[in-house]
Amino acid sequence: MLQILADGLVIGSVVSLGAIGLSLCFSILRFANFGHGELLAWGAYVALSALAVFSALAGGAHPIAPFSFGWPLLAALAVAALAVAALTLVLDAALFKRLRRQGAITLVIASFGAALALRNGLLFLYGGVPQYYSQELQIAVHLLPRRLLGGLRITPDQLFVLALTAVTVVGVHLFLSRSTLGRAMRATAMNPQLARVAGIDPERVLRATWVIGALLAAVAGVFAGLTVQLRPTLGLDLLLPLFAAVILGGIGSVWGAVLGGLIVGVAESVAVHVVGAEYRAAAAFFVLIAILLVRPTGLFAEKT
Amino acid sequence: MEGWLSYGSFFLVFALTYAIVVLGLNLQWGYTGLFNVGVAGFVAVGAYTSAILTTPDASDRLGGFGWPVATGWLAAMGVSGLAGLAVGALALRLRSDYLAIATFGIAVTIQLVATNAKALTGGTFGVQFIPKPMQGWLGTGLAWNLAYLALVLLLLGAVYWALETLVRSPWGRVLRAIREDEDAAASLGKRAFVFRLQSFVIGSMLMGLGGAVYAHFVGYIAPEDFLPILTFQMWAMLIVGGAGNNRGAILGALLVWGFWAAGGAALRGFIPQGEQARAAALQVVLIGLLIALMLVWRPRGVLGEEVRVSRGG
Numbered sequence: 001m002l003q004i005l006a007d008g009l010v011i012g013s014v015v016s017l018g019a020i021g022l023s024l025c026f027s028i029l030r031f032a033n034f035g036h037g038e039l040l041a042w043g044a045y046v047a048l049s050a051l052a053v054f055s056a057l058a059g060g061a062h063p064i065a066p067f068s069f070g071w072p073l074l075a076a077l078a079v080a081a082l083a084v085a086a087l088t089l090v091l092d093a094a095l096f097k098r099l100r101r102q103g104a105i106t107l108v109i110a111s112f113g114a115a116l117a118l119r120n121g122l123l124f125l126y127g128g129v130p131q132y133y134s135q136e137l138q139i140a141v142h143l144l145p146r147r148l149l150g151g152l153r154i155t156p157d158q159l160f161v162l163a164l165t166a167v168t169v170v171g172v173h174l175f176l177s178r179s180t181l182g183r184a185m186r187a188t189a190m191n192p193q194l195a196r197v198a199g200i201d202p203e204r205v206l207r208a209t210w211v212i213g214a215l216l217a218a219v220a221g222v223f224a225g226l227t228v229q230l231r232p233t234l235g236l237d238l239l240l241p242l243f244a245a246v247i248l249g250g251i252g253s254v255w256g257a258v259l260g261g262l263i264v265g266v267a268e269s270v271a272v273h274v275v276g277a278e279y280r281a282a283a284a285f286f287v288l289i290a291i292l293l294v295r296p297t298g299l300f301a302e303k304t
Numbered sequence: 305m306e307g308w309l310s311y312g313s314f315f316l317v318f319a320l321t322y323a324i325v326v327l328g329l330n331l332q333w334g335y336t337g338l339f340n341v342g343v344a345g346f347v348a349v350g351a352y353t354s355a356i357l358t359t360p361d362a363s364d365r366l367g368g369f370g371w372p373v374a375t376g377w378l379a380a381m382g383v384s385g386l387a388g389l390a391v392g393a394l395a396l397r398l399r400s401d402y403l404a405i406a407t408f409g410i411a412v413t414i415q416l417v418a419t420n421a422k423a424l425t426g427g428t429f430g431v432q433f434i435p436k437p438m439q440g441w442l443g444t445g446l447a448w449n450l451a452y453l454a455l456v457l458l459l460l461g462a463v464y465w466a467l468e469t470l471v472r473s474p475w476g477r478v479l480r481a482i483r484e485d486e487d488a489a490a491s492l493g494k495r496a497f498v499f500r501l502q503s504f505v506i507g508s509m510l511m512g513l514g515g516a517v518y519a520h521f522v523g524y525i526a527p528e529d530f531l532p533i534l535t536f537q538m539w540a541m542l543i544v545g546g547a548g549n550n551r552g553a554i555l556g557a558l559l560v561w562g563f564w565a566a567g568g569a570a571l572r573g574f575i576p577q578g579e580q581a582r583a584a585a586l587q588v589v590l591i592g593l594l595i596a597l598m599l600v601w602r603p604r605g606v607l608g609e610e611v612r613v614s615r616g617g
Contacts, residue, residue, distance in 0.1 A: 026401075031401065032401040032404055032405060034341070034404075034408070095596055095599075095600065098600050099599055099600065099603075102599075102603060104400070104401060105337075105339050105400060105401075105404075106599060106603065108339060108341075108401060108404055109339075109539060109543065109595070109599065110595075110596060110599050112341065112536060112539070113536065113539075113540075113592045113595040113596050113599075114592065114596065116532070116533065116536050116588055116589075116591075116592045117588070117589045117592030117593060117596075119588075120585040120586070120588035120589045120592070121585070121589055123581075123582070123585040124582050124585040124586050124589065127581075127582070128581065236532065239408070240408065240409055240412050243405045243408070243409075244409075247402070247405065278416070278419070278420040279416060279420060281412060281413075281416055282412075282413050282416055284409075285409040285410070285412065285413045288405070288406070288409050289394065289406075289409070292394055292395065292398065292402065292406065293394065296398050296402065
């Protein structure tokens with residue numbers, strides 16, 4: 001029981017971080033970005049390359065007990081976040097900015113094209129074989145013995161992912177609610193014309209949205225690589241859970257995206273136990289269908 | 305000479321089969337403004353429906369009903385249409401990007417079923433021994449390829465004629481009116497949802513037909529024939545040819561399939577034998593670039609939307 005929940009929360013924290021960025025993109029850039037999953041995948045793979053460089057420089061991975069990784073991976077995470085942010089800014093300047101006037105659906109088509117090019121770019125560069133940040137086996141810690149609700153085992157890496165996700169989410173919330181730029185972003189999401197009248201530079205807000213979405217995506221991608229594995233289809237596999245989380249939470253809502261992500265993660269975990277791992281991806285689809293039928297505005301739709 | 309004829313007929317059968325699918329997509333997107341990201345799923349439903357119904361008896365999966373090919377194709381259209389009805393009834397009432405996400409979801413789910421429901425679809429091994437019509441008297445050689453090409457041409461012509469008649473009819477005018485200004489159309493008593501749903505279902509049926517035509521030409525289908533790249537190729541064809549123009553849809557299918565084949569051949573020439581998987585990946589990147597350039601430089605496509613002026617109205 002508890003184990004299913006814990007596994008689901010670990011999957012869900014990856015989905016949550018990705019969904020925050022996708023949700024902000026949806027509400028501020030105003031289109032469904034089918035390329036968002038690829039940002040997670042690129043984050044994961046850039047970190048893999050950076051990790052190789054740092055480990056070579058440092059003469060090893062320097063794991064900090066009890067985790068499977070050390071400072072080289074944390075440094076690689078920072079490099080990946082910056083690289084993915086740069087990637088989104090280039091994509092925006094080269095592609096999305098030129099298409100903004102043509103309406104949301106043109107942007108969706110463009111993002112679909114960008115996603116395929118990005119995914120196959122990864123396949124070209126890294127090959128299709130799954131990879132890992134560390135080959136070391138990690139021993140799961142018993143948090144609860146077996147007789148209490150079936151017991152609970154979790155690896156230190158998974159605990160790290162859960163904790164850092166919580167910290168990141170609080171950070172994003174503080175940024176959006178307290179900082180000037182964050183307020184400008186929320187104002188643009190609610191009413192772009194009014195925000196412009198108030199002296200907010202829309203292009204600056206859009207760039208900030210890309211960068212924040214990219215940073216969160218890179219962190220989520222590295223977490224996915226840390227807790228599962230790296231493969232070029234990572235972004236494609238996560239896209240449906242991401243969209244399900246965003247719509248479940250309500251477009252534009254940070255807490256909604258987090259809760260939506262956790263619900264989708266737990267739904268996947270339950271699906272693995274009930275119908276088997278091969279239909280895991282369908283769980284997100286059924287969450288999506290259910291929310292579209294019952295409450296298409298999501299659980300926490302921003303009031304407009 | 306015979307080699308060229310053989311390659312040419314292969315190339316054209318694929319391009320024109322895709323043209324049928326792109327015509328369905330054009331009805332949905334070009335004339336009605338419905339964004340379908342699950343084309344591959346609807347094509348797969350058609351291909352599998354016809355394959356399961358027409359193959360000879362199989363012990364390891366459902367089906368092998370041995371139906372005549374023509375009934376298989378009709379059933380393919382029917383089942384794909386039903387899938388379109390289900391998705392459309394759910395998502396067409398909501399904002400347009402929800403339809404995109406819902407269709408993406410259905411394509412992912414269909415892919416999962418095709419891969420895992422072994423009893424229905426044969427799993428990753430797919431369905432084999434799909435009957436090739438007319439093979440009894442034409443054999444498997446060039447004559448059969450050319451005959452199948454003629455059959456596809458005939459079908460494509462019929463689909464084109466039917467669609468042109470439809471979009472020129474009052475029904476087609478309502479579709480464009482809803483696409484341009486839903487409120488204005490509604491004020492004239494046209495229920496946008498009903499018209500959108502009809503257009504979406506007809507488009508899905510054509511995608512199913514395209515899938516069935518593909519299955520009976522190749523004789524073998526597997527889940528990896530219906531990956532998201534297929535959806536993307538169909539979109540590339542429509543955007544290059546010009547959305548909202550049926551002749552553009554067919555032209556786009558020929559141009560993009562040509563670009564795809566030529567790009568693949570060129571990459572295979574440059575990249576050494578052991579790296580063919582990477583060459584295939586690069587081929588997809590190229591087509592992604594093509595569509596991005598097209599959107600930025602010539603968003604209306606080669607032909608662009610046909611201007612229609614109402615006469616005698």
